[in-house]
Each structure stands twice: as C-alpha cells, then as structure tokens.
Amino acid sequence: MLGESQAIAAFGSLAQETRLRVLRLLVQAGAEGLSAGSLAERLEVSPSNISFHLSHLERAGLIQARRQARSIIYSAAYDALRDLVRFLMEDCCAGDPRVTGRGCAPAEPPKPA
Amino acid sequence: MLGESQAIAAFGSLAQETRLRVLRLLVQAGAEGLSAGSLAERLEVSPSNISFHLSHLERAGLIQARRQARSIIYSAAYDALRDLVRFLMEDCCAGDPRVTGRGCAPAEPPKPA
DNA sequence: TAGACATTTAAAGGAATATTGAAATGTTGG
C-alpha cells in the first residue's frame, strides 16, 4: 500500500537512465541479485556513481542490499514494484480500464464464493 | 509501445506532487477533462505554475490539450498511461508475476477468432 | 474594438540532483 510521497520517490528513481537499467538487470537476475561491481561493469559507470544510484533506489524501497563476502549484492524488491504498479493503475489512474487494460482483472485473487 | 527515454520522461513527470495530482484529477474527469484554471484552483497553485506543469505532462505525452473558448482544456492520454503501465510491467520488470500480480492477464483484448 | 478574462511565455533566482575524483570503510586471504 503505497502513499503519494512514496510513489513520487519511486517514480523519481525510475526517471533516470542508469537507475532504470539497474532495476531491469536486477529484476532479470531474480532473487540472487547482482553485486554493485557487476552492475557498474555492465552499465559502464564508475563504482562511486553506481553506488550513488543504488542508494537512491534503495532509499525508494525498490531494491535491497545484502553483503556477501567482499561484495554487496543488490536485488529487486518485488513487493515494492508490485505496489508501484498497483499505485499507478488504481490510485493514480482510478482503476480506469483504459489504463489497466480490458480483460486484465485488477489484481484481485479470484474470490471463493 | 514506449521506448526507454519516453518512459524516463513519463516517470519524471509523475515524480512531482503537483503533476501527479493533476493527472489524478484528469483521469477522474474523463474525456471531458478540466481547464487549466480549474486545475490551478483545485490544487491551489498559480496559473503560471500550473501551466508549467501542464506543459511538462503534455511534453511527456501523458495529457493533451484542446482549446474551448477562452479556456484550455486538458485531458488524460489514456493510451499513454496504458503504455506506461505496460512498460513498467513488461519492459522494466520482465513481466515477472511477482510484479504484475498473479491472476492478472497481460493487457490483451480478448482476441476475435 | 476596447477591456476583461484565461492562459502561456520569459527571465531570474533558488533548490534539488547528477557526476567526478579522492579519501575512508569494511572484508578477505596470505
């Protein structure tokens, strides 16, 4: 359940090329995640720069960090991403079918009668 | 079909309180839309300020303008919003069910055989 | 067509964000 200011922070995080690419790589990488260095390498940005953007994404709650030996491994925060999609469709766009897409039931599990 | 830089522009538009609220009001208002002045009033911001943010949203393709008499009426660009939701779910998040929500079919209209 | 109205444009200042390079922190293996 995302509030307005959290959503703004999340959108702000996505509004930047490096961060958007980081997120894509992390979603693809799954629960295992990727180290800061590996992300820096793939995206061809400096260690200090990737660190800056990783902090930004982490503060926004879109990714999380864990240490593994010398490396720090980042991974996507799927819950937060789901909440953001939900915010965009429901809170922001009033659940309008022109936005959510017809034939796409809003994220409700099928109700047991 | 949104490209990366268009998506970044769209997210940038949503990463600001006034603009996010404008968009909400416009989605709620439907195809009829709302005038710049009416938006400025409801959101308690100056005419020139609302105009600034409306331009921003329009440049990002999220809203559109039409003139009606003295007023300029803005309305939500539902297609662009749908594309953005799609981008977030598919391009950005690899269509991962942890993000799109299980039980929510991807936005395909039921195919006429 | 003059005047009021609705909005935009332009210019300027201040605030937030991004990039860079250098120094600091924490971690591991010898």
Add this chain to the structure above:
DNA sequence: CCAACATTTCAATATTCCTTTAAATGTCTA
C-alpha cells in the same frame, strides 16, 4: 596484521528542475 579488493562516503562542480513575477498572447463580450 598487511595488502588488495569491493564499495561507500565526501566534497566540489555541473546540471537540471521548480517557483515566482512580469509581460505577452489569444479569446470573448459589450
């Protein structure tokens, strides 16, 4: 413990973004 490694933090700069005010544009009505 020391040296190399992985990453972060800091400080400085550059850039972009937001707000405000004033002036300009376009539209309608009397």
